[in-house]
Amino acid sequence: MTDNLENGTTATQLQLRSAEAITTEERTQLQMVIARFLRHKVAVASLTVFILIVLFAFVGPLLWKYDHNIYREIPANQPPNWDHPFGTTQVGHDLMGQVMRGTQQTLKVGFVVALLSTGIGATWGAIAGYYRGRVDAVMMRIVDVIIVIPILALVLVLAGLTRGTTWWNVALIIGLFGWPSTARVVRGMVLSLREQEFVEAARAMGAGDGRIIFRHLLPNTAGVIIVDATLVIATAILVEAGLSFLGFGIQVPDTSLGLLIQTAQTAVFTRPWLFYIPGAFVIIIVLTINFIGDGLRDALDPKQQMIRR
């Protein structure tokens, strides 16, 4: 590099060349990550199941004849049968229509929270880790403040604010408080990354703080952030379910998996399908997301698969 500079190569040429190097490098790395992920059989199976569930929740309602509302022609208290594969409720819901809608709302909450919370958390952590000193102290203190309080309590309080809640409100509320753990992890990584030569090099080339943070530091934490995001989705889905269960989440006439379980909790023995089917959906969604996250972690962190001496 220095040789080239001395030989009169312009900075732009150099940048072009290094950019080229980076993209080719990334592609091979991505291929390696995919290869390693595919080796993780449970994760691959989980991804398949998860995609099927996403299709069920988002494409299913377009094909299925009932949605989550009450219909007079639906017979009450039917166990699963051909007309109603998941059975029906006492007041005339088709459970499959309800589960489709509930899964959809639950997933939407999960995705929005993941975007919001990892976005805020990563930016927050990167800024704190990059500037260190006083900025870091203040920002991390704020993180401490939020972490001190059990998240469900915080979210509960805020959910009280928006009674008659929609999935969007629920997602916003959870997303606003889910980020501190992400911030801590990213800050830790940035603290060590910022000492590395490529940051020095970027600064020497005249890159500003913002550019260094968003173009050089954050992309290097991508692996951790992606794995963290899967955890966030899983937690968000469970918190949403808990909120709905306590009556502070998504409200009737809309529905969510948490709400469906809440309605069915006294029917475990009398109408078990109402209780087990939505519960199974929550469990399978969270389970597959966690396994996908596990596979991603192994794929992104080759150290974990190395055979020790």
Next chain:
Amino acid sequence: MTMVTDPWPDTDLLLKVEDLTVEFPTDDGVVQAVRGVSYELRRGEILGIVGESGSGKSVSSLAVMGLLPKTAKISGSAKLQGRELLGLSDNELSKIRGNKIAMIFQDPLTSLNPVYTIGYQLSEAVLAHRDVTKKEAWDRAVELLDIVGIPNPETRANQYPHELSGGMRQRVVIAIAMANDPDVIIADEPTTALDVTVQAQVLEALRAAQQETGAAMVLITHDLGVVAGTVDRVCVMYAGKLVEQGTVDQVFYAPRMPYTLGLLGSLPRLDANRAHRLTPIVGTPPSLVNLPQGCPFSPRCPIVQQICIEQEPDLFPVGVDGQFAACHFHERLIGAKPVDLFPPVNIDEELVASFEAAAQAAEAELQGTEGTHEENL
């Protein structure tokens, strides 16, 4: 056995390793880490095992100690004073480990448990094999620290590993190895992780340990410099096999295997004149998964022939007493120098030129400050 025999007869032959093979099944296939290694270790002897990292030198000695993970498939034989070690239960082995045969590991920074004092960790080694009181074990620990050259051993014994420097910690590990006067000490890269200045001290401690216990030693290293000054006989390992074996003088001055020659050629030497060029071996060691047939060094070998690709050579006696080499053409290597086989590459010349220019400049500057300016240096 009906006869009561001394389980540890006082033989001259301490350790006999025969056809030792270690394989690790992995996702990508079977890693053949060690492929039929045989060597002997006699009383009072220091045997060096030399090779690049990944050549199987550490794995082979861990296999002898029974310290490999359970996934490892080990076959062959390793006899300590005539008694087979391979296949013993972990419980039986634990009575031999640290007692008859001890091991020193590479990284002193991680070899000691951070939550116990070094005195505790040392006396633990004593207590494992001797029926003494804790107090006696502690005194022995302090004595051992003194032997390996740690100042203020009484104070040091009460300290935790993080309070000691790397060199000192390695001396503690050596003290642990000699705690029970073992017959064999295996030292796995004992100086690699240390500063050059500390290396000499640690080697000194090793020598003290050997003299104190009268143990024979296996010294595993990739540092030919350490080998030259310390050991009696050398084994060179490549891709899980011994490729050359002999005394230090035989292997260093009359190597009969191209790989050994290459290793020597890539070693910077102070005694050589300026014209001596480093001759690197081009390429990298083969992957130990699904090795092709033929000599594993053949892809990098400058004198490779058809037969080398088809057939892997055994360790032949080369006609000189006690020297063996695994090369079909070992006879052609009589009197060969590294430069005869491995050409110095271009980059080498540039580097040398730049170093020389820098040296000249420095010299000129030095003379300039002294006031005698010479134009043509």
Next chain:
Amino acid sequence: MPAFSIAPVLVYVLRRLVTTIPVLIAATFFTFILVDMAGDPLLELRFATPPVPDATIKAREEFLYLDRPTLERYWLWLTGIGDTRGDIGILQGKWGPSTQGAMDIGQEISERFMITLRLVGAATVFSLSLAVITGVISAVKQYSVVDNVLTFFGFLALAMPVFWLAALIKEAGIWANQNLGTNFATIGATSPLYYRMEGWDKFMDVVLHLVLPTLTLMLTGYAAISRYQRASMLEVLNSDYIRLARAKGLPNRVVMRRHALRTALIPVVTLAALTVSGALTGAVITETVFRWRGLGTFLTQAIAEYDAFAVMAFLVLAGVLVVLANLVADLLYGVLDPRIRYD
């Protein structure tokens, strides 16, 4: 053993507490604003039919200190300086008036706290123990059938919504009572006749009420720590000092107990605070399912009634608990790991 002096530890504890107080106060300010925004507790009263006289509404406003602006109300809640009846000011140990009739927040919350503490304490102890045991077994038998089964159950437990599991366990308890002759209590923290019981009966009553909720909280809480324990144990098992301990000739069980477990437990200690926080969150839901009059129902009720000072009381209590758990964890860490120094 090196001389161990208590002075630096005390200094450390004091410094930690001093730096924690601003964090706690900031947290209360932040949540106070949120709670205050949450809604008007007198909304129903204001729009009641037939209309309630203005004087009544004004009296209620005054009673709840709603006649003052938010910031002043926070200051009042924190310090009690400038109150009218001497019933507010958390720093003076006064919790403020409640919207829920004549409820005394301080008395109510301390009663309920003792009930919840029982559950949270039992659940923390059991889930930590279960986590350590399963984590260690998983690590020692890495990639074996046992490890895979334990790992799968761990992931399953992580994926289960607390209330779903709670409802399931509750129904299973009822089923067992009916068919197996067991005597698990499924409703409440104690039976209605608790106050007439004595000694052993009293104790057994508490235990029988605790079993099912504790089981719920234990199963939902242990898995994350178990995974962590497994990773920590694996790291230790693969470490050089374990190899050296084995090379010394120590028997396997000594290596495992003295070197592996002792060292692998250290990082898990830091999770104790997380466990308490998780158990508190879980308790909110578990108590709802099992109809315990504990902190969980206290909170949901307070939210439903727009009872700002009651919600604040819960948050302060939860915050203090988590902070204390954190402090204890850090101190334990220092005791267990000689590399940590208090300076």
